[in-house]
Amino acid sequence: MSDKTSKRAKAKAAPARVAENKIAAGVEAWAAKDFARALRVFKPLAEAGEAEAQAWLGALYANGEGVPVDDRAAFRWYLASAETGNPLAQSNVGALLAMGKGTPRNDEEGARWLRRAAEAGDVNAQFNYAVLCSKGQGVAADLKESAVWYRKAAESGHYPSQSRLGAMYANGEGVERDRVQAYLWLALAGQHGIGTALNALESVIRQMSAEEKAAAARLVDQWRSRTAGRTEPPRLNPLPG
Numbered sequence: 001m002s003d004k005t006s007k008r009a010k011a012k013a014a015p016a017r018v019a020e021n022k023i024a025a026g027v028e029a030w031a032a033k034d035f036a037r038a039l040r041v042f043k044p045l046a047e048a049g050e051a052e053a054q055a056w057l058g059a060l061y062a063n064g065e066g067v068p069v070d071d072r073a074a075f076r077w078y079l080a081s082a083e084t085g086n087p088l089a090q091s092n093v094g095a096l097l098a099m100g101k102g103t104p105r106n107d108e109e110g111a112r113w114l115r116r117a118a119e120a121g122d123v124n125a126q127f128n129y130a131v132l133c134s135k136g137q138g139v140a141a142d143l144k145e146s147a148v149w150y151r152k153a154a155e156s157g158h159y160p161s162q163s164r165l166g167a168m169y170a171n172g173e174g175v176e177r178d179r180v181q182a183y184l185w186l187a188l189a190g191q192h193g194i195g196t197a198l199n200a201l202e203s204v205i206r207q208m209s210a211e212e213k214a215a216a217a218r219l220v221d222q223w224r225s226r227t228a229g230r231t232e233p234p235r236l237n238p239l240p241g
Contacts (some may be wrong), residue, residue, distance in 0.1 A: 019050050026056060035066030046077060054081035055089040062092070062102075071102030082113065090117035091125035098128070098137065111138030118149060126153035127161045134174075143174030154185055157226070163189035163197040170204050179208050183216035188223060 026041030039060055045053035058077035061070045075096050081089035094113030097106045111132050117125030130149035133142050147168050153161035166185030169178045182204045189197035205213070 019045060019053075023050070023052055023056070026053070030056070030060075030065070035060065039066035046080075051081045051084040051086045051089070054078070054084075055086050055092075058089065058092065071096070073102075075102035085120075087117045087120035087122040087125065090114075090120070091122045091128070094125060095128055098132065107132075107138030109138075115139075118152070121156075123153040123156045123158040123161070126150070126156075127158055127164075130161070130164070143168070145174075147174035154188075155226075159189045159192045159194055162186070163194045163200075166197060166204075167200055170200055179204055180212050180216045180219065183208065183213070184219045184223065187216070187220050191224075 022041055022045055026038045026045075029035075029037040029041060038056070042053045042057045042060065046057040054077045058074045058081065060066050061077065062074035063069070067073075075093065078089045078092045078096065082093045090113050094110045094115075094117060096102050096110075097113060098110030099105065111129065114125045114129040114132065118129045126149045130146045130153070132138050133140075133146035133149065135141065139145075147165065150161045150165040150168065154165045162185045166182050166187075166189060168174050169182035169185065171177065175181075183201065186197045186201040186204060190201050208216070
């Protein structure tokens, strides 16, 4: 690489590093619940076209953090970020469209955005897309497809998806009935306070043999340590099932 090329590359990288540092400062302020400071950080960056800052600003408007709740503004900023390919923003755009919140309801567009975010690995989008598949909202009703997406999110540690997937295994909905798998996912969800999972788990346990319980306990031990937490903008409520 020539000296001129190297200098040009460094010149391009410098503003990106500055933006990253500012976003990190905004995240730190948000985590400390200093929402006014977070807003001061994110808003100018969002207005300058920084996709991650746009997603964070959408979250502040959606949740009334540092600003009054404004669903229209939240949708506008989420959409700006989503159009650059930000999966988190795509997930929230899809959820808002599916709920008709901050924008006219459009089930098909909502499903399309959620599918894009789900395919990019966003666990909340995977959960919400699974909900749409189970209900036939914006897509054809398909419990098998629903179970596929619940499982993807469940394997990433998404507790509501673990609960839904466990219930599907317990009832044989979209998957073959399997008490061991039902125990696994309901137990993982239950340890994080998902009450419906605990109630369903009690029912499954009553039907299990000693061998099934032992196999299930081994699986729970294997899966318990596989997930890790991440700091992300606050989420919209999951779509109702």
